[in-house]
Amino acid sequence: MNMARLMLRRGFNVAEGVLGQVFPPAWNPMLNLGALGFFFYWIITVSGIYIYIFFDTGVLNAYASIEYMTHEQWYLAGIMRSFHRYASDALILVMMLHLLREFARDRYRGVRWFSWVTGVPIMVMVFVAGISGYWLVWDKLAQYIAIVSTEWLDMLPIFGEPIARNFLSPDALESRFFTLMIFMHIAIPLIALVILWVHLQRVAKPRINPPRGLAISVFAALIALSLVHPALSQAPADLAVVPGKVGLDWFYLPLFPALETLPGSLTWGMSACLLAIMIAMPWLPPLKRARPAAVDLANCNGCARCFHDCPYNAISMVARSDGTAFEREPAVNPDLCVSCGLCAGACPTSMPFRRLSELSPGIDLPDRTMAQLRDLTETAARNLTGTERIMVFGCDTGPDLAEVSSKSVGVVPLVCIGQLPPAFIDYVLSRNLADGVVLTGCRENSCNARCGIEWTNSRLAGERDPHLRARVPRDLLRTAWVGATGGRQLHHALQALVRELKDADVDVRPAPAVKCPPTACEAVDA
Amino acid sequence: MRRYLRYTGQFAFFLLIAAFIGYFSNQPVYQQTPDGMAQIKLSFAHGAARKVDCRKLSSKEIARLPANERRPNTCARERIPVHIQLMLDGELLYDAQLQATGLSQDGPARTYRKLIVPAGPHTIVARLRDTKRGSGFDYEAERQVTLKPFQNLAIDFKADSGGFQFR
Numbered sequence: 041m042n043m044a045r046l047m048l049r050r051g052f053n054v055a056e057g058v059l060g061q062v063f064p065p066a067w068n069p070m071l072n073l074g075a076l077g078f079f080f081y082w083i084i085t086v087s088g089i090y091i092y093i094f095f096d097t098g099v100l101n102a103y104a105s106i107e108y109m110t111h112e113q114w115y116l117a118g119i120m121r122s123f124h125r126y127a128s129d130a131l132i133l134v135m136m137l138h139l140l141r142e143f144a145r146d147r148y149r150g151v152r153w154f155s156w157v158t159g160v161p162i163m164v165m166v167f168v169a170g171i172s173g174y175w176l177v178w179d180k181l182a183q184y185i186a187i188v189s190t191e192w193l194d195m196l197p198i199f200g201e202p203i204a205r206n207f208l209s210p211d212a213l214e215s216r217f218f219t220l221m222i223f224m225h226i227a228i229p230l231i232a233l234v235i236l237w238v239h240l241q242r243v244a245k246p247r248i249n250p251p252r253g254l255a256i257s258v259f260a261a262l263i264a265l266s267l268v269h270p271a272l273s274q275a276p277a278d279l280a281v282v283p284g285k286v287g288l289d290w291f292y293l294p295l296f297p298a299l300e301t302l303p304g305s306l307t308w309g310m311s312a313c314l315l316a317i318m319i320a321m322p323w324l325p326p327l328k329r330a331r332p333a334a335v336d337l338a339n340c341n342g343c344a345r346c347f348h349d350c351p352y353n354a355i356s357m358v359a360r361s362d363g364t365a366f367e368r369e370p371a372v373n374p375d376l377c378v379s380c381g382l383c384a385g386a387c388p389t390s391m392p393f394r395r396l397s398e399l400s401p402g403i404d405l406p407d408r409t410m411a412q413l414r415d416l417t418e419t420a421a422r423n424l425t426g427t428e429r430i431m432v433f434g435c436d437t438g439p440d441l442a443e444v445s446s447k448s449v450g451v452v453p454l455v456c457i458g459q460l461p462p463a464f465i466d467y468v469l470s471r472n473l474a475d476g477v478v479l480t481g482c483r484e485n486s487c488n489a490r491c492g493i494e495w496t497n498s499r500l501a502g503e504r505d506p507h508l509r510a511r512v513p514r515d516l517l518r519t520a521w522v523g524a525t526g527g528r529q530l531h532h533a534l535q536a537l538v539r540e541l542k543d544a545d546v547d548v549r550p551a552p553a554v555k556c557p558p559t560a561c562e563a564v565d566a
Numbered sequence: 567m568r569r570y571l572r573y574t575g576q577f578a579f580f581l582l583i584a585a586f587i588g589y590f591s592n593q594p595v596y597q598q599t600p601d602g603m604a605q606i607k608l609s610f611a612h613g614a615a616r617k618v619d620c621r622k623l624s625s626k627e628i629a630r631l632p633a634n635e636r637r638p639n640t641c642a643r644e645r646i647p648v649h650i651q652l653m654l655d656g657e658l659l660y661d662a663q664l665q666a667t668g669l670s671q672d673g674p675a676r677t678y679r680k681l682i683v684p685a686g687p688h689t690i691v692a693r694l695r696d697t698k699r700g701s702g703f704d705y706e707a708e709r710q711v712t713l714k715p716f717q718n719l720a721i722d723f724k725a726d727s728g729g730f731q732f733r
């Protein structure tokens with residue numbers, strides 16, 4: 041499992057990197073797979089409703105009604121039909137990539153089991169919905185699907201009369217199966233939509249809409265494809281003739297030839313195993329998880345920043361329990377917490393300047409505490425030499441920090457860059473622990489903890505609490521959102537900063553060993 | 567310049583994806599039945615004779631039964647297997663003893679078979695035995711057919727419509 045995950049992760053890193061060369065980070069399709077899935081879902085829904093208006097629901101006339109749409113009303117119903125088909129194919133593509141990517145980035149174990157396990161029935165339903173949709177065309181392909189799927193179902197000893205006998209010969213054909221398929225084709229996507237809603241219950245502010253530019257481009261590509269290569273029916277179904285040659289939709293039907301030719305015990309056994317493995321995967325083996333965030337009420341003023349910044353809805357604000365004058369306090373649900381540390385990065389009491397009392401914020405990761413983070417920073421600073429000393433803060437899922445570590449570059453690892461309170465940057469520069477600071481991590485828009493980069497960028501820009509103080513010289517600070525494979529780009533960013541530090545006027549740097557201004561320290565030490 | 571390169575890259579990406587989806591949505595064609603072949607689909611459900619014949623109950627036996635279960639005959643429910651044979655041009659294509667279905671083997675015997683045969687003229691003989699006779703068959707049908715490539719010839723069996731049906 042580990043090997044497969046690492047290899048896949050490498051593949052995704054390369055693909056994301058290549059696409060990152062031509063797409064701005066927000067638009068990178070590889071970083072918008074879930075949102076694109078929703079986008080295709082809406083396209084399928086709207087086009088489906090439109091073509092249903094013209095669809096004849098009887099098995100004998102269905103084919104002709106679809107031919108009418110494709111050839112007579114090609115300019116609207118025909119395009120809608122193409123949309124319906126191609127968006128469904130694209131949905132499979134993005135759904136399978138989304139699934140593989142969550143697997144590759146190990147975001148399916150631990151408390152994230154919930155999104156994974158609820159994803160499995162969605163996947164099955166998307167396939168069943170597509171297969172039932174092809175049935176409705178009642179052409180050669182539909183005939184092939186009807187026969188193979190009923191024969192496959194007949195391999196289970198649950199039906200008395202083989203249901204494939206419904207398709208024995210032309211005079212055996214009845215509408216009842218067809219009606220059932222129409223019902224399924226409408227009901228299953230609706231049920232899947234409900235499960236999709238459940239799928240996102242543990243994700244705070246999920247990104248379900250792709251950025252507008254990407255949506256428009258995808259839409260344009262769909263229109264172009266529908267005009268150049270409209271979706272067509274194959275020859276009408278005829279039970280007196282076997283569907284000897286069929287054009288298969290390989291997105292939905294790649295397994296049909298196998299279902300037809302392999303023994304039922306094998307295909308049913310393998311399907312059951314595959315499904316069981318997929319459902320059990322979050323525990324194969326379970327994640328050795330870090331302890332969840334812990335609240336220290338003695339240092340908490342109930343400001344709710346942690347609550348607003350948690351990307352997994354793991355924090356709720358509840359009535360204060362310690363008798364202090366504050367109204368509320370945060371409560372962490374350990375079943376939802378992924379131990380990303382974004383809450384600790386948001387807490388106003390995560391102040392490295394604190395010396396009088398222990399550095400103990402209102403909320404912290406027991407396994408990677410703020411106090412440890414400050415110790416790591418100070419230790420790294422002590423070993424730095426030269427006049428262009430740089431401190432790199434980087435997250436575990438970003439580029440390999442050991443590769444850039446040197447006499448003049450100190451490195452401090454974090455779970456996620458969002459764990460870093462901006463005060464640490466101020467601390468490093470104002471205490472002259474280094475001459476420049478670089479923050480690095482995942483690719484923009486692809487943060488492993490979902491929101492770490494976004495929160496960090498807006499904290500630096502002063503748009504989100506806690507702000508980076510105005511006195512911090514911005515030209516001594518760089519961010520490098522380059523991802524795990526971005527070692528070289530990080531290196532370039534460091535070199536560029538070193539060059540600038542060399543060229544810079546001496547006075548852009550803070551005077552050495554500035555003491556923390558009394559106001560800043562008092563605020564937290566009082 | 568770099569900007570135009572990026573636009574070109576984006577365009578190429580969408581072109582590639584659209585082509586990929588457009589192509590694999592119905593290509594490559596899958597050949598389910600080899601060229602020049604046709605299919606005989608033999609399928610039916612038929613209940614053979616009971617293993618033990620029904621027996622008339624004596625009036626004493628009838629009297630011993632509860633009032634609402636009194637009947638003239640008693641029958642064991644178990645059925646014997648159906649013996650089916652399909653011959654193509656004198657060669658045995660399919661020969662099976664089909665067990666009765668149901669927990670107590672009282673249901674009909676069932677089969678659903680797809681047999682791929684070369685297209686062209688053939689003599690098909692279908693035979694079925696559903697009684698306890700030791701040899702021979704209770705039903706037999708012979709047909710001269712010319713199967714077109716990819717033709718699907720269905721052979722059903724319905725005892726109350728006289729036996730085998732070729733469709």
Ligand code: HEM
Nearest residue numbers: 074075077078135139142147152155156159160163246247
């Ligand atoms: C139509 C199909 C699907 C759609 C539209 C969809 C959509 C989404 C969206 C929008 C997110 C939130 C991403 C974010 O904002 O960071 C998400 C998360 C997730 N999805 Fe799906 N999904 C689908 C199917 C699946 C399937 C089949 C699986 C796996 C079996 C899966 C596994 C996950 C996991 C594990 C997460 C959580 C990621 C995290 O915790 O950071 N999804 N999905």
Ligand code: SF4
Nearest residue numbers: 350377378380381383
């Ligand atoms: S560690 Fe992350 S998931 Fe856990 S409570 Fe804090 S922000 Fe939420």
Ligand code: SF4
Nearest residue numbers: 340343344346387402
């Ligand atoms: S951010 Fe810190 S001070 Fe504010 S509510 Fe959370 S733990 Fe308390």
